[in-house]
Amino acid sequence: MKFIDEARIEVAAGKGGNGAVSFRREKFIPLGGPDGGDGGRGGSVWAVADRNINTLVEYRYTRHFKARNGEGGRGSDCYGKGADDITLRVPVGTVIHDEDTGELIADLAQDGQRALLAKGGKGGLGNLHFKSSTNRAPRQSTPGEPGESRNLQLELRVLADIGLLGMPNAGKSTFIRAVSAARPKVADYPFTTLHPNLGVVRVDTDRSFVIADIPGLIEGAAEGHGLGHQFLRHLARTRLLLHLVDLAPFDPDTDPVHEARAIVEELRKYDEELYRKPRWLVLNKLDLIPEAERQGRIDAFVEAYQWQGPVYAIAAISGSNCQPLIFAIMDALDELKRTEEPGEPAGEAAE
Incomplete structure (x- = not known):
């Protein structure tokens, strides 16, 4: 396998799902009230050190990693499903920097060590959260928050005495x-x-x-x-x-x-x-x-x-x-x- 000890990648977390605006509609129950659920959170991007990997060659050719968006909320108090996180496996000894700011994101020097690279957006609130004594039929909801996105530089520094x-x-x-x-x-x-x-x-x-x-x-x-x-x-x-x-x-x-x-x-x-x-x-x-x-x-x-x-x-x-x-x-x-x-x-x- 070709030894690659440096790579540049783009990671993007998923957007949170939007909150729903909905009202109960059931027979014999007038003015049922709001029942719009919250949106699900977007998926995050993680890195984990794996001692079974010796090179960054996988990230030389696949450079874009994007997690899924969260589902939107629905009526009947149904909350949207959160998206699954994605995990990038890297060799032990990998150092990760934000390429735009130079910030050190993680130094994964131990097997199994994890680091959050991009955090998924929170889901929006459905209209059931806005019900009050003066607002019995709220039509407000909030959109899901956008997920983080980053340009990252990966460097492998081998572990030796x-x-x-x-x-x-x-x-x-x-x-x-x-x-x-x-x-x-x-x-x-x-x-x-x-x-x-x-x-x-x-x-x-x-x-x-x-x-x-x-x-x-x-x-x-x-x-x-x-x-x-x-x-x-x-x-x-x-x-x-x-x-x-x-x-x-x-x-x-x-x-x-x-x-x-x-x-x-x-x-x-x-x-x-x-x-x-x-x-x-x-x-x-x-x-x-x-x-x-x-x-x-x-x-x-x-x-x-x-x-x-x-x-x-x-x-x-x-x-x-x-x-x-x-x-x-x-x-x-x-x-x-x-x-x-x-x-x-x-x-x-x-x-």
């Missing part, structure tokens, strides 16, 4: 394949990953976390280069970012330090809050560096990058040194969950 950040071909997809059962595409050309991939990393029988791999960033993403910032929203819910750096690029003119700084700058341009998330440095592709040179290459990078936070060096393609990193991530997540406090950045490169 860990987010992978890095240049194209830094080895993010290889890493997620090495530590989880996820099988994203891996190839020797840039932008192999075209949409987010999730993998569950199981550390023990009752200890696990979810890791998200998004398409790589490049310098100038804020100006639309590469895939731009299109997928960075999927890192918004993560607790910890792993910044993967290719320590042995194929192009000898490529400077890993410059690329690492460029990625962090693009992160800062996109969202200051995301930039301040805890971030660890993961130096990848040690298998391409002679063993005698590895530690020197690692030390030189950290010194040039002026990094003060946690550093891990791995070879994702073989899984070398991945286990210590996984255990450290699990311990860090357990600590973050215990404190339930916003984390501070684990370390930042000097500007």
Whole structure:
């Protein structure tokens, strides 16, 4: 199924039914009085988060959703029938905004969570409500209220504990394949990953976390280069970012330090809050560096990058040194969950 993480739709609730003007007409009962019933309410439009749905593709092609109107009232004190509500099922993690005002309508982060998108109109009052001691035969009634209508923007933000950040071909997809059962595409050309991939990393029988791999960033993403910032929203819910750096690029003119700084700058341009998330440095592709040179290459990078936070060096393609990193991530997540406090950045490169 094609991965769609953004959609725009129009929703319209139903109009309430009109109240009725009617009078009793029964044999041997003169001046029977008013008996016009109320109109039924219009149907509302709801959204509900469903963990069995993974994409917004359904809303890319069907964009208009309208609930039915309520029935009008009738004589003999008959009230109009209310219209049924309609429910739009969306993936867990969907954020809904009003496209015209920018208002946040709902953030559906839990399975089964519901949100009202457009409220149906109330039914009108029939003339039986207007009877009084001075008005025995009222001919007044009220029309049903119109239902709400909105233009909405749906955004899917995947739910993950860990987010992978890095240049194209830094080895993010290889890493997620090495530590989880996820099988994203891996190839020797840039932008192999075209949409987010999730993998569950199981550390023990009752200890696990979810890791998200998004398409790589490049310098100038804020100006639309590469895939731009299109997928960075999927890192918004993560607790910890792993910044993967290719320590042995194929192009000898490529400077890993410059690329690492460029990625962090693009992160800062996109969202200051995301930039301040805890971030660890993961130096990848040690298998391409002679063993005698590895530690020197690692030390030189950290010194040039002026990094003060946690550093891990791995070879994702073989899984070398991945286990210590996984255990450290699990311990860090357990600590973050215990404190339930916003984390501070684990370390930042000097500007």
